[in-house]
Amino acid sequence: MTATPPTGTTPAAVPAQRSPARETGRPRGRRRLPRGRLTATDLRVLRLYLFTRVGMALIAYCATWLDPEADGRTPGTWLSRWEHWDWGHYLHIAQNGYFVTPPGQDPVTDERVAFFPGFPFALRAVHALVGNWTVAGLLISLAGGAVAVVALARIAGLGRGDGAAAGRRAAAFWLLSPTAVFLAAGYTEALFLAFALPAWLAAKNRHWALAGLLGAAATTVRISGLFLAAAILVEFLLAHRGRPWRDRLRALPWCAVPAVPAAAYMAYLYARTDDWMAWKHAQERGWNRDFHTPVEAFRNTWRAAFDHAQSAGFAMEFQLEMAAMVVGVLLLAVLLVRRHWPEAVFVALNLYALGTSYWFLSVPRSALLWWPLWIGLARLSLRWSWVKEAYAAIAAPLMVVLALTFTSGGWAG
Incomplete structure (x- = not known):
């Protein structure tokens, strides 16, 4: 309802209402969230996050x-349900560093340098406070997942009238994803996303310095931080189209900051091994991540999944690897068609x-990092309600099966 001027005044005497977007110079479609405050959507997302953490604990x-x-x-x-597979590598790095072989460990098969130092260093720091290594790893993932789920919801809500609903849906789809157990275990996914998603949120809000610093923190955890840096660079170039070169050059160096931790780690490994790519060669030796064409990788994965060359449990996991790769290719196609170039690069x-490895490996786990997937599903479900029902009916049972598989000592992606 429009306010009526008081009697005896003219319309000119009433102060004109100014648009907040005009006062600040910000684009009208962009919402700036209050710093240091949690919104109602944030709190609802965190409540869902805590409920799913209880559910994951019950599965364990x-x-x-x-x-x-x-x-x-x-x-x-x-x-002990959380002390499986890669956890042993993180634990050995946190306890002994990269080049001190623990008692009983074969130095020939010790491939610890394949893992970036961010998570093991955080593990060592938290262990100093809590005194138990496994508890320390679980606490890191608990805190990292809380930060990540809030950032994911905020990214999903950017520039949308139904942003709160989109944020809640994206969080729910992510938390019920088939490999969600790795967000709870002492693994790198939650910590990486605790840096990567706020970095992307900062980039979307044009805070390039913050995006670069958070991206650098993400790179200390996983090599995927370099992929994030590439996406941030594309976002920067698109945001600065048509602007003077002086403005571009002032902020551009921040886009290169995420590469610094990776370069520092490679230099450290070179000083100890005379091999700049020691981390990559360790992955090739330990996990068959040497280069093969996508066709070769597909064929090798198909054989592992269906030719009875692997145990039944591993064969099922290779089937999931193929399914996750199909999802990833479809996601990339959608991003390209819709011209979401930065997300498509990531x-x-x-x-x-x-x-391009010998076979597809850890693709379902890596899907947790594909934030465009969860946001896209959320927005699709707001258009067609059956998407939410279909996703819950299919993904939730898979999540329980894979969580039980992992906590029982099996490989789960």
């Missing part, structure tokens, strides 16, 4: 009974790295 509790001790009557310990680099 069930695994202690489904995978008992040797006598078949005594359940395993709850914390996903394309991920797919190239994952799709």
Whole structure:
């Protein structure tokens, strides 16, 4: 309702209402969130996050009974459910560094340098406070996941009238994703996203210095931080189209900051091994990540999945690898058609790295990092309600199966 001027005044005497966008010079479609404050959507997303953490803890509790001790009557310990696979590498790095071989470890097969130092260093720091290595890893992922889920919801809501609903849907789809167990375990995914998603949010809000610094923190955790840096650079170039070169050159160096930790780690490994790419060669030796064409990788994955060359459990995981790769390719196609160039660069680099090894490996886990996927599903579900129902009916059972598989000691992607 429009206010009526008081009697005896003219319309000119009433102060004109100014547009907030005009006062600040910000684009009308962009919402600036209050700094240091959680919105109602943030709180609802965090509530959902805590509920799913309780659910994941219950799955791990069930695994202690489904995978008992040797006598078949005594359940395993709850914390031991989280001490599988890559956790051992992170733990050895945190305890001994990269080049001190622990007792009983074969130095020939020790491929610790394949893992970037961010998570093990955080693990060592938190362990100094809590005194238990496994608890320290779980706390890092718990805190990192909380930051990441809020950032994901905010990214999903940017520039939309239904931003709150889109943010909640994106968070729910992400938390119920098939490999969500890796957001709870002492693995790198949650910590990486705790830096990467706020970095992307900062880039979308044109805070290039903050985006560069957060991107650098993400790169200390995973090599995927370089893929994020490439996406931030494309976002920067698109945002500065038509602007003077002076403005571009002032902010451009921040886009290169995420490459600094990777360069520093490679220099450190070179000083110890005379090999600039020691981390890459360790991945080739330990996980068959030497270069193959995508066709060769597909064929090798197909054989592992369907030719009965692997145990049944591993064969099923290779089937999931293929399904996740298909999802990734479809996501990339949609991003290209819709001209979301920065997001397409991030996903394309991920797919190239994952799709040119001997076989597809860890693609389902890496899908957790593809924030355009979860945001796209959320927005699609707001248009067609059946998308939410179909996703919950398919993804949630897979999430439970893979969580039980991982917490029981099996490989889950």
